[in-house]
Amino acid sequence: xxxxxxxxxxxxxxxxxxxxxRTTLRSRHLISIDDLDSExxxxxxxxxxxxxxxxxxxxKKVPALRGKTVVNLFYExxxxxxxxxxxxxxxxxxxxxxxxxxxxxxAKGETLLDTARNLEAMAPDMIVLRHAASGAPHQLARASxxxxxxxxxxxxxxxxxxxxxxxxxxxxxxxxxxxxxAIVGDLLHSRVLRSNVLLLRALGAEICVCGPPTLxxxxxxxxxxxxxTRIDEAAEGxxxxxxxxxxxxxxxxxxxxxxxxxxxVYGLTxxxxxxxxxxxxxxxxxxxxxxxxxxxxxxxxxxxVMLDQVANGVAVRMAVLYxxxxxxxxx
Amino acid sequence: xxxxxxxxxxxxxxxxxxxxxSERNRGGDELALVGIRTRGAVIARRLAARLHDILGAExxxxxxxxxxxxxxxxxxxxxxxxxxxxxxxxxxxxxxxIVLVDDVLYTGRTIRxxxxxxxxxxxxxxxxxxxxxxRGHRELPIKADYVGKNLPTSTTQSVQVRMEETDGxxxxxxQSDDVAGGGV
Numbered sequence: 001x002x003x004x005x006x007x008x009x010x011x012x013x014x015x016x017x018x019x020x021x022r023t024t025l026r027s028r029h030l031i032s033i034d035d036l037d038s039e040x041x042x043x044x045x046x047x048x049x050x051x052x053x054x055x056x057x058x059x060k061k062v063p064a065l066r067g068k069t070v071v072n073l074f075y076e077x078x079x080x081x082x083x084x085x086x087x088x089x090x091x092x093x094x095x096x097x098x099x100x101x102x103x104x105x106x107a108k109g110e111t112l113l114d115t116a117r118n119l120e121a122m123a124p125d126m127i128v129l130r131h132a133a134s135g136a137p138h139q140l141a142r143a144s145x146x147x148x149x150x151x152x153x154x155x156x157x158x159x160x161x162x163x164x165x166x167x168x169x170x171x172x173x174x175x176x177x178x179x180x181x182a183i184v185g186d187l188l189h190s191r192v193l194r195s196n197v198l199l200l201r202a203l204g205a206e207i208c209v210c211g212p213p214t215l216x217x218x219x220x221x222x223x224x225x226x227x228x229t230r231i232d233e234a235a236e237g238x239x240x241x242x243x244x245x246x247x248x249x250x251x252x253x254x255x256x257x258x259x260x261x262x263x264x265v266y267g268l269t270x271x272x273x274x275x276x277x278x279x280x281x282x283x284x285x286x287x288x289x290x291x292x293x294x295x296x297x298x299x300x301x302x303x304x305v306m307l308d309q310v311a312n313g314v315a316v317r318m319a320v321l322y323x324x325x326x327x328x329x330x331x
Numbered sequence: 332x333x334x335x336x337x338x339x340x341x342x343x344x345x346x347x348x349x350x351x352x353s354e355r356n357r358g359g360d361e362l363a364l365v366g367i368r369t370r371g372a373v374i375a376r377r378l379a380a381r382l383h384d385i386l387g388a389e390x391x392x393x394x395x396x397x398x399x400x401x402x403x404x405x406x407x408x409x410x411x412x413x414x415x416x417x418x419x420x421x422x423x424x425x426x427x428x429i430v431l432v433d434d435v436l437y438t439g440r441t442i443r444x445x446x447x448x449x450x451x452x453x454x455x456x457x458x459x460x461x462x463x464x465x466r467g468h469r470e471l472p473i474k475a476d477y478v479g480k481n482l483p484t485s486t487t488q489s490v491q492v493r494m495e496e497t498d499g500x501x502x503x504x505x506q507s508d509d510v511a512g513g514g515v
Binding site: 023024047049050051053054057058059061062063064065066067068092319322323325326 | 396398399400404405412413414415416417418419447448451452453
């Protein structure tokens with residue numbers, strides 16, 4: 001054979017050296033990143049890689065989930081996550097329908113489990129749940145024959161956000177292991193933080209979290225992260241800076257003196273970005289508060305990958321839907 | 332485990348098929364190859380190199396993953412999802428003469444899925460089919476235009492095409508179920 005073929009063979013052999021790669025997830029639900037091992041995370045990201053190509057086709061639709069019904073049950077307002085799931089479901093040919101808390105029987109006082117039982121009677125295959133109470137998806141999963149995907153529960157987790165963030169970092173940097181990631185903002189209320197710490201730690205990143213003492217959960221170091229209250233220290237030499245939203249709707253106390261004050265001490269400005277690596281990427285799960293956690297010039301600047309995050313969200317959710325749809329319902 | 336095609340024979344077979352393709356498509360105008368992952372894509376790349384020698388021009392070559400188009404995808408109540416790999420067709424297939432390439436033609440269901448997938452990429456002028464081995468037992472009305480070797484088999488046997496790029500050597504072997512795992 002040609003030397004060309006031999007070179008290719010060598011590359012493929014190197015890739016095939018390890019154990020047989022995982023091709024399926026163990027659970028039929030996605031509630032927490034904690035339930036996934038690093039192989040399963042890698043499987044989701046690799047599958048998303050294949051799904052990403054579909055958006056470049058003239059017909060952006062494959063028949064994989066034909067005949068499957070997916071209910072998007074959203075108890076909290078959401079634009080990005082809900083539309084992202086909806087597009088993902090449609091690209092896989094699933095039948096999807098949206099149930100929002102307002103304008104449904106939820107507004108009339110029906111409990112989550114009663115709503116779920118009633119939906120169940122219509123035999124959906126999957127339920128995507130966004131809920132203000134931490135643990136709601138877990139509760140639903142125990143009561144439901146359908147696969148449950150957590151689309152954000154209270155201050156607990158937002159697993160598909162962490163997966164799309166991991167996907168975006170891997171696409172930009174070629175790896176996750178060994179990268180220095182700074183996560184800055186409201187650490188106390190952030191489900192994005194929790195999911196990202198679990199995912200990025202599982203894949204070997206070094207994480208430094210930063211926020212005001214009032215928004216820093218005690219004992220956060222137990223998760224294998226470094227914690228600081230100084231943003232300059234967190235940004236120093238970072239490959240990735242991930243900003244978290246100041247969640248005004250979840251703050252029942254006075255955690256920061258004022259938003260202006262917060263920006264002065266913790267806002268990501270162009271000056272502070274200077275401290276990071278020259279090829280740093282800036283991430284934000286959205287929706288962002290310009291002039292609170294991030295300066296407009298940084299949000300719109302060359303290091304920002306926020307729109308990549310949104311675009312990658314669809315491919316990652318397609319991967320999750322596809323992989324969960326084939327799983328046995330005996331868990 | 333009888334070897335029904337060795338490396339030398341495979342080389343000659345691919346050269347012969349490349350000549351047939353060039354002859355039937357008169358100079359290869361608008362010709363493009365699409366290999367079905369995994370081994371069909373490897374064979375397509377080999378054929379592209381030979382067609383380049385024969386025609387003196389590059390033949391656009393892509394790789395197609397048909398997993399998401401399989402007709403058995405959601406049918407097993409229990410079972411792992413097949414791994415989805417990336418489809419790479421870096422050219423427009425509109426008005427092209429597409430030559431689809433696969434390693435083994437058996438029930439025809441893979442080719443049915445591939446045809447559906449291709450149509451989602453555009454409207455080719457025509458689609459032809461190359462297979463390295465046709466082992467019979469069709470379940471759908473599908474027929475190859477170019478066949479490397481017709482191999483009569485029973486349904487209890489399995490045919491494995493191995494390619495240097497993916498398996499370390501070029502060969503086609505036929506395996507009977509009753510000796511599988513016996514390490515013959």
